[in-house]
Amino acid sequence: MSKFLSTLAVAGLLASTTAVFADTATEGTTADAAATETMAIVVDADLAKKGKKVFKKCKACHKVGDKAKNAVGPVLNGVYGRTPGTFEGFKYSKNMKALGETLAAWDEEHLNTFLTKPKNMVKKTKMSFAGLKKEKDRKAVIEYLKSLSVSK
Numbered sequence: 001m002s003k004f005l006s007t008l009a010v011a012g013l014l015a016s017t018t019a020v021f022a023d024t025a026t027e028g029t030t031a032d033a034a035a036t037e038t039m040a041i042v043v044d045a046d047l048a049k050k051g052k053k054v055f056k057k058c059k060a061c062h063k064v065g066d067k068a069k070n071a072v073g074p075v076l077n078g079v080y081g082r083t084p085g086t087f088e089g090f091k092y093s094k095n096m097k098a099l100g101e102t103l104a105a106w107d108e109e110h111l112n113t114f115l116t117k118p119k120n121m122v123k124k125t126k127m128s129f130a131g132l133k134k135e136k137d138r139k140a141v142i143e144y145l146k147s148l149s150v151s152k
């Protein structure tokens with residue numbers, strides 16, 4: 001990093017105006033911040049709060065929180081970013097386990113597809129749930145799931 005900055009400093013001197021140097025330095029900082037953002041899980045707290053309400057529909061089968069245990073469905077703590085079909089001690093359907101061989105981690109896109117109509121994405125899934133018809137409900141509940149993947 002210091003090497004990078006000194007290169008910039010030299011470039012700035014060569015350009016012989018401090019304004020050019022300042023612009024270049026700012027650009028460098030922005031790119032760094034963006035790179036960090038794509039790796040971290042960024043949660044919209046308001047949306048997650050709405051999602052917690054939508055999650056009432058899931059609670060009959062899924063437990064979350066510190067003392068959560070597998071129930072009809074697997075524990076969903078940390079499901080965002082987890083490989084499908086891999087929560088310890090849960091007996092998944094064959095096809096959910098197979099999904100985990102091709103999909104490294106549940107992300108927004110795949111959760112959205114799954115939650116629209118589970119049986120369409122994972123044939124014969126054990127999750128007997130019709131799906132969330134409204135996109136805004138899916139978005140909110142996914143945001144809530146993301147909040148469960150952020151270490152406290």
Ligand code: HEC
Pocket residue numbers: 054055057058059060061062072073074076079083084085086087091092093094095096097106111115122124125126127128129132141
């Ligand atoms: C009737 C019970 C039931 C309901 C309601 C239900 N699920 Fe599930 N869910 C399951 C079962 C069972 C599985 C395991 C599926 C399999 O093995 O095919 C599962 C799997 C999942 C998975 C994949 C987990 C993993 O470890 O890969 C996600 C994500 C998920 N459910 C989210 C939800 C959300 C969000 C809701 C509410 C909108 C919901 N489920 C409602 C029973 C349910």
